[in-house]
Amino acid sequence: MADGDIPKMDHPLDIPCLKHGAMEGLKPFQAAPEHQEKLGFPGELVPDWKERALEKMAELAEKNRAFQVYLDTCVKCGACTDKCHYFLGTGDPKNMPVARQDLLRSVYRRYFTFAGKYFPQLVGARDLTEEVLAEWYSYYHQCSECRRCSVFCPYGIDTAEITMAAREIMDSIGVGQKYSNEIIGKVKDIGNNLGLNPKALRATLEDLEEDLEDDTGISVRLPLDEQGADILLVTPSADFFAEPHIDGLLGYAKVFHEAGVSWTLSSYASEAANFGLFIGSYENMREIALRIRKAAQDLGVKRIIFGECGHAWRVAYSYLNTLAGPWDFLDPDYPVPQHILEFTWAEIQKGTLTLDKSRNDHIRLTYHDSCNVARASRMGDEPGGQFEIPRNVIRAVCNHYFDMPDETIREATLCCGGGGGLLTDDLMELRQKGASPRMTALQQTTEDHGVTHMAAICAICKTQFSKVMPAFGYEMDSVVSVHQLVSNAIILTGQDTGKDAFEEGTE
Amino acid sequence: MLSVIYALLFWAATAVLVAGLAARIRKYARTPAPLKIPTTPAPTTQGGVVLRMLREVVLFESLFKSNKWIWLFGWTFHMAMWLVLLRHLRYFVVDIPWWLAFVQPFGTYAGFAMLAGLAGLWARRFLVERIRYISSPSDHLMLALLVMIVGSGLMMRFVAHTDIVAVKVFMLGLMRLRIETLPSDPVLLVHLGGVAALMIVFPVSKLLHAPGLFFSPSRNQVDNPREQRHLAPWAAKLEGARDG
Numbered sequence: 001m002a003d004g005d006i007p008k009m010d011h012p013l014d015i016p017c018l019k020h021g022a023m024e025g026l027k028p029f030q031a032a033p034e035h036q037e038k039l040g041f042p043g044e045l046v047p048d049w050k051e052r053a054l055e056k057m058a059e060l061a062e063k064n065r066a067f068q069v070y071l072d073t074c075v076k077c078g079a080c081t082d083k084c085h086y087f088l089g090t091g092d093p094k095n096m097p098v099a100r101q102d103l104l105r106s107v108y109r110r111y112f113t114f115a116g117k118y119f120p121q122l123v124g125a126r127d128l129t130e131e132v133l134a135e136w137y138s139y140y141h142q143c144s145e146c147r148r149c150s151v152f153c154p155y156g157i158d159t160a161e162i163t164m165a166a167r168e169i170m171d172s173i174g175v176g177q178k179y180s181n182e183i184i185g186k187v188k189d190i191g192n193n194l195g196l197n198p199k200a201l202r203a204t205l206e207d208l209e210e211d212l213e214d215d216t217g218i219s220v221r222l223p224l225d226e227q228g229a230d231i232l233l234v235t236p237s238a239d240f241f242a243e244p245h246i247d248g249l250l251g252y253a254k255v256f257h258e259a260g261v262s263w264t265l266s267s268y269a270s271e272a273a274n275f276g277l278f279i280g281s282y283e284n285m286r287e288i289a290l291r292i293r294k295a296a297q298d299l300g301v302k303r304i305i306f307g308e309c310g311h312a313w314r315v316a317y318s319y320l321n322t323l324a325g326p327w328d329f330l331d332p333d334y335p336v337p338q339h340i341l342e343f344t345w346a347e348i349q350k351g352t353l354t355l356d357k358s359r360n361d362h363i364r365l366t367y368h369d370s371c372n373v374a375r376a377s378r379m380g381d382e383p384g385g386q387f388e389i390p391r392n393v394i395r396a397v398c399n400h401y402f403d404m405p406d407e408t409i410r411e412a413t414l415c416c417g418g419g420g421g422l423l424t425d426d427l428m429e430l431r432q433k434g435a436s437p438r439m440t441a442l443q444q445t446t447e448d449h450g451v452t453h454m455a456a457i458c459a460i461c462k463t464q465f466s467k468v469m470p471a472f473g474y475e476m477d478s479v480v481s482v483h484q485l486v487s488n489a490i491i492l493t494g495q496d497t498g499k500d501a502f503e504e505g506t507e
Numbered sequence: 508m509l510s511v512i513y514a515l516l517f518w519a520a521t522a523v524l525v526a527g528l529a530a531r532i533r534k535y536a537r538t539p540a541p542l543k544i545p546t547t548p549a550p551t552t553q554g555g556v557v558l559r560m561l562r563e564v565v566l567f568e569s570l571f572k573s574n575k576w577i578w579l580f581g582w583t584f585h586m587a588m589w590l591v592l593l594r595h596l597r598y599f600v601v602d603i604p605w606w607l608a609f610v611q612p613f614g615t616y617a618g619f620a621m622l623a624g625l626a627g628l629w630a631r632r633f634l635v636e637r638i639r640y641i642s643s644p645s646d647h648l649m650l651a652l653l654v655m656i657v658g659s660g661l662m663m664r665f666v667a668h669t670d671i672v673a674v675k676v677f678m679l680g681l682m683r684l685r686i687e688t689l690p691s692d693p694v695l696l697v698h699l700g701g702v703a704a705l706m707i708v709f710p711v712s713k714l715l716h717a718p719g720l721f722f723s724p725s726r727n728q729v730d731n732p733r734e735q736r737h738l739a740p741w742a743a744k745l746e747g748a749r750d751g
Contacts, residue, residue, distance in 0.1 A: 063741055073716040074713065076713070079569075150725050156569065319542055320732075322543065376547060383548035
């Protein structure tokens with residue numbers, strides 16, 4: 001895509017004029033039959049798809065209060081219409097949250113409500129046709145399930161719930177998305193999104209241990225499948241290979257090392273991400289979550305800690321107890337699960353870490369609140385801890401920190417543009433346009449404060465930003481892991497702090 | 508004849524409203540929320556949730572965050588509506604308590620605020636491109652119906668007075684299942700017809716936002732998933748074959 005297609009925004013929340021049908025043609029690749037069947041879905045579009053889609057819709061309305069209530073309560077007030085980053089970036093009216101919901105609500109009304117059955121034109125109800133299905137496939141894969149609209153809806157209607165339901169309905173009739181469904185299959189087969197087998201994972205971790213020792217002169221371990229360790233670390237598999245994720249992983253290892261705790265990764269549950277969330281499949285999400293339960297039981301750990309990942313933390317914080325609890329076999333003195341930032345912040349407060357903030361002086365930093373962490377989870381004991389704890393840790397390791405404009409952070413944070421199962425090359429145009437509100441906010445902060453880098457605590461955010469940032473005038477490595485900054489600043493016990501031992505950034 | 512038609516209409520409308528709403532509320536209440544999905548930051552206690560709901564219901568907190576114009580018109584309309592409804596209680600009780608007498612002038616002028624709020628909301632449906640796009644005919648009709656009710660009400664109060672004593676007798680009669688004589692002023696008939704229509708469409712229209720808000724999981728759930736296990740009955744059935 002040419003850079004010229006990226007909308008030029010003066011302000012991150014500039015409302016575009018409507019561009020009807022602007023994103024109509026965009027469809028991600030469809031899942032192959034083998035990927036569908038592995039998840040318990042039909043391989044391809046079933047002949048009686050219409051009946052089965054409506055049956056599924058009725059089933060979901062009975063099983064999920066949110067779906068039922070949200071379909072009924074919208075009054076079309078318009079409060080959400082300018083809240084979606086994909087609408088701001090594309091101008092396509094069907095990317096306005098209420099319009100996106102209406103793609104499905106119109107069908108629900110036609111078949112399940114009095115008004116829609118007898119006065120369809122009056123209430124905008126319509127038949128379920130192949131055109132409608134195509135529209136669903138396109139626009140329900142232009143929602144990153146980030147919940148920004150739900151913050152601003154007077155009834156809390158969450159488009160993510162409708163998107164998830166729509167994807168589940170489509171999966172149930174054999175129309176799935178390749179990216180998400182293929183990845184879920186890999187987790188079921190191998191244990192992580194990447195398909196990294198235990199042997200390869202072990203080799204990767206050993207390489208990293210060597211790098212760490214070369215850098216610091218200290219032997220810092222990255223243990224795998226270690227029986228009897230106290231802590232099971234579950235982290236997104238991107239932390240094992242992608243930049244800047246991997247630098248975050250080194251940060252976790254250093255913190256654990258300095259805290260003097262025993263910990264381990266698991267090759268069986270080597271993935272924090274849970275794409276079952278994205279496709280709205282309780283069963284698939286549960287199956288993936290249960291791998292963590294099994295790993296914790298097999299390894300005999302006492303605590304579970306999650307690495308930096310947005311939707312993974314949502315599933316972990318909000319759902320893990322539901323899906324794979326109760327956790328009565330773990331140490332009751334700690335919440336289950338904990339976020340790595342909760343752990344690190346506690347260690348900083350205890351004073352166990354020796355930190356030299358000046359080691360991050362080459363960076364002028366801002367912080368991107370990841371959507372699922374911001375609006376679907378918490379850290380610490382207080383509401384809003386998910387905003388404060390990352391900032392507290394950042395301020396403890398970094399001298400130059402500046403927030404982006406208020407209306408684009410914390411609960412009003414803008415999605416990176418690649419969440420919710422959209423982090424795939426076949427949706428690159430959408431990802432770039434969807435990132436433009438966030439990028440515009442960043443550019444403003446660069447102008448105002450000379451910010452050079454943006455930290456994130458989500459594997460998807462990090463990958464998405466490193467891919468799209470060059471189109472907005474930033475280097476790929478302008479996005480950093482929060483624990484990468486921790487890693488930079490931390491001085492390990494016994495580490496030679498001479499200039500030679502430290503090199504800018506972490507390679 | 509007219510009195511009979513209106514009496515039957517109101518009894519039917521009341522039955523539809525009560526039965527329809529009860530059925531809908533029962534459905535919402537019985538449908539489980541399988542997962543914890545409060546929009547965070549969310550209260551960590553039940554008391555906090557009550558406060559959050561109260562702020563939503565009384566102040567329209569989320570709408571205020573979202574859009575000041577919609578908030579201004581929407582909030583004005585709804586709050587004025589409560590005052591107007593309160594004022595109308597006088598037609599349904601024999602003796603008027605002091606506070607109901609006190610509220611009369613406020614309720615009267617609130618009618619204008621209601622009309623102003625409605626006008627603002629309706630204007631947005633025409634003037635704002637995004638809202639024009641999402642508006643269905645029913646959205647306009649609902650506003651038209653409300654304007655009709657409020658307009659006719661104000662007409663009777665300030666222009667073409669009706670025999671409100673007779674109206675009160677008629678209403679009290681309805682409540683005792685008796686049909687008294689209803690004045691046949693056209694404005695009154697429009698007013699009462701509109702109200703009956705509103706009652707009838709309530710359970711099958713977007714007016715369900717009123718009960719719906721209280722059942723919205725993103726607003727009414729406590730943020731305590733780590734402390735308390737949340738499990739829907741249908742999800743509990745999946746647990747049988749676990750930890751084998």
